[in-house]
Amino acid sequence: MQAPKGAQIKSKIRVAERGEVLTGEREVNAMLDLVKPETERIDSRFLEPACGTGNFLVEILRRKLSVVDGRYKRSRQEWERNAVVAVSSVYGIDIQLDNVEDCRERLYALFLEFYERRWRQNMRHECRESVRAILGLNIIWGDALSLTQGDQPGGPPIVFAEWSPVNGSMIKRRDFEFRALLPEAEPGLGRAQERLFGEEQESLFGTRQQSLVSDTGQGVFIPEPVRDYPLVHFLEIGHA
Ligand SMILES: C[S@@+](CC[C@H](N)C(=O)[O-])C[C@H]1O[C@@H](n2cnc3c(N)ncnc32)[C@H](O)[C@@H]1O
Numbered sequence: 463m464q465a466p467k468g469a470q471i472k473s474k475i476r477v478a479e480r481g482e483v484l485t486g487e488r489e490v491n492a493m494l495d496l497v498k499p500e501t502e503r504i505d506s507r508f509l510e511p512a513c514g515t516g517n518f519l520v521e522i523l524r525r526k527l528s529v530v531d532g533r534y535k536r537s538r539q540e541w542e543r544n545a546v547v548a549v550s551s552v553y554g555i556d557i558q559l560d561n562v563e564d565c566r567e568r569l570y571a572l573f574l575e576f577y578e579r580r581w582r583q584n585m586r587h588e589c590r591e592s593v594r595a596i597l598g599l600n601i602i603w604g605d606a607l608s609l610t611q612g613d614q615p616g617g618p619p620i621v622f623a624e625w626s627p628v629n630g631s632m633i634k635r636r637d638f639e640f641r642a643l644l645p646e647a648e649p650g651l652g653r654a655q656e657r658l659f660g661e662e663q664e665s666l667f668g669t670r671q672q673s674l675v676s677d678t679g680q681g682v683f684i685p686e687p688v689r690d691y692p693l694v695h696f697l698e699i700g701h702a
Pocket residue numbers: 480481482483484485510511512513514515516517518555556557558561604605606607608
């Protein structure tokens with residue numbers, strides 16, 4: 463179910479059952495401005511654990527793509543590579559499947575808007591396919607409290623793909639269970655909820671913890687991937 467543009471509520475039932483009230487554009491921008499430099503860093507990772515139709519993620523991607531567009535307008539290859547990195551840095555979870563689908567579509571439509579404006583005559587099918595594939599993996603239908611996929615209890619664990627640019631045009635993908643990224647989290651209420659929705663938000667893939675390694679090695683947190691993939695060219699992600 464699509465909310466009319468600018469509407470914050472899809473239906474009263476959804477508000478009652480899922481607490482679904484979407485955040486308005488003005489508030490989204492005011493909040494993102496609090497971390498403005500991060501929103502403009504192309505590879506800075508963002509996870510929204512109850513992303514709705516993507517009001518925050520769409521604005522984050524818009525800011526990143528604006529930077530890509532300003533910086534790489536002379537080279538299509540560099541523009542595309544950095545745009546793929548920007549897309550790969552946004553992650554979302556929502557428990558309602560239609561929201562997940564809307565969110566993916568909005569992010570894809572935004573990417574296409576930028577891509578067409580800059581490279582209308584020279585767009586590559588493979589680049590669009592890579593972006594579609596990444597969004598299919600990064601925007602997840604699941605329960606951010608039980609950390610499982612789908613909206614029913616007992617689903618498989620939520621798994622995130624980490625995308626890291628290597629050697630110019632190549633991308634390294636590693637998959638991590640969401641649970642493993644929250645070292646002290648317990649399913650359900652409690653620590654997980656605190657970490658996801660409270661002030662103590664974690665950085666994805668443990669990068670913050672890794673940067674806080676002390677001389678004695680204390681406080682180190684390096685999550686183990688559940689799957690490690692061979693390097694792939696950024697234009698081949700859709701096929702891989
Ligand atoms: C208040 S809305 C906010 C949506 C979005 N973050 C925004 O600001 O526009 C809450 C969202 O959380 C989702 N949600 C509720 N419980 C959830 C859960 N356990 N796991 C993941 N998403 C959940 C709902 O489907 C709804 O889209």
